[in-house]
Amino acid sequence: MPAAANPAARAAPPRKAVPPPEALLGWYDRHRRRLPWRAEAGKREAPYRVFLSEIMLQQTTVVTVRPYYAAFLKRWPDVEALAAAPLEEVLSAWAGLGYYARARNLHACAKAVVARHGGRFPADEAALLDLPGIGPYTAAAIASIAFDRRAAPVDGNWERVVARLFAVDEPLPKARAKLRALALTLLPDEGYGDFAQAMMDLGATICTPRKPACALCPWRPDCAGYATGAPEVYPLKAAKAARPTRRGVAFLAVRADGAVLVRSRPASGLLGGMSEVPSTPWEVDGVASPAGHAPLNAQWCALNAPVTHVFSHFALELDVWRADLSAATRAPAGHRWVRPEGFDAEAFPSVMRKVLAKL
């Protein structure tokens, strides 16, 4: 849609060019990716599906989410089904996906939608924002994608695209407010859902973090970042803190019938509500006397194969101690025996799967 086609544009005073939304929407029409949670052109996906996908996609890649999304949808086809499920089942199905507060909030949100809204997701950004696990991004994503409401779901893709379009010289996270304000200037007059998804696709396939494919970008003529010759430097980022290493000992108590001693973690915090093998606390300098933390008195034998795992804000090095016990051994309070056939039904996070692999 060239400005010259409009006679009035010639007379208008010169005004800072805003990248035209039509260019992006046209590109999206031609290149829209097929994704399990994305409706065909001209249609809208059910709000529950948008909701489920958006929660799963928070800080998580499309490739990782795919199988979880399919499994959840099959097991809990609608919000009522999810709301009626026991939390333990939801956590178990979520195991391996990470950021487990999302699973707890997903479940709480389903219940809230049933209780507060009769099982219908609200279309209002503000009402969505009130629900557990739904923040500014997800509220805007559901409002725009599921309901085609005017909203800007500014995620990492949007931030990168906008930072480059305007060559924003302020680093993240401080630049967030400015990026959001600039993002709002880009919105079209209609087609909000398509525009939101187009921004994400552009960021995921063209305006990528490392080597953006500017030659294929519909907004290249309008991009200040491209004009600088080094668009990939945007968005600028503040230096991040180093990641410390914590150490501990995990206790693999194995009964003669193969059952392993397991417990559940506290409902909130790191790996909240997930299942685990008992262990010492995980501390930066390790634990002085691990034996004092053993779940039961036994002949503990150190395996010479520590488990290493990297969390978002620390690395973990876990030594594993094993003890073999008679089939009659009772589980201490707060613990339970789980046989290998039962592992899949447990909510073991990845680090615990690594520990159990030492069996």
Next chain:
DNA sequence: CATGCGTGGAC
């Protein structure tokens, strides 16, 4: 506003 909160893949 900074920090806590997972995981696996790419380079």
Next chain:
DNA sequence: TGTCCAAGCAT
């Protein structure tokens, strides 16, 4: 191998 990164939220 280490570093960065992916459709953020809660506190």
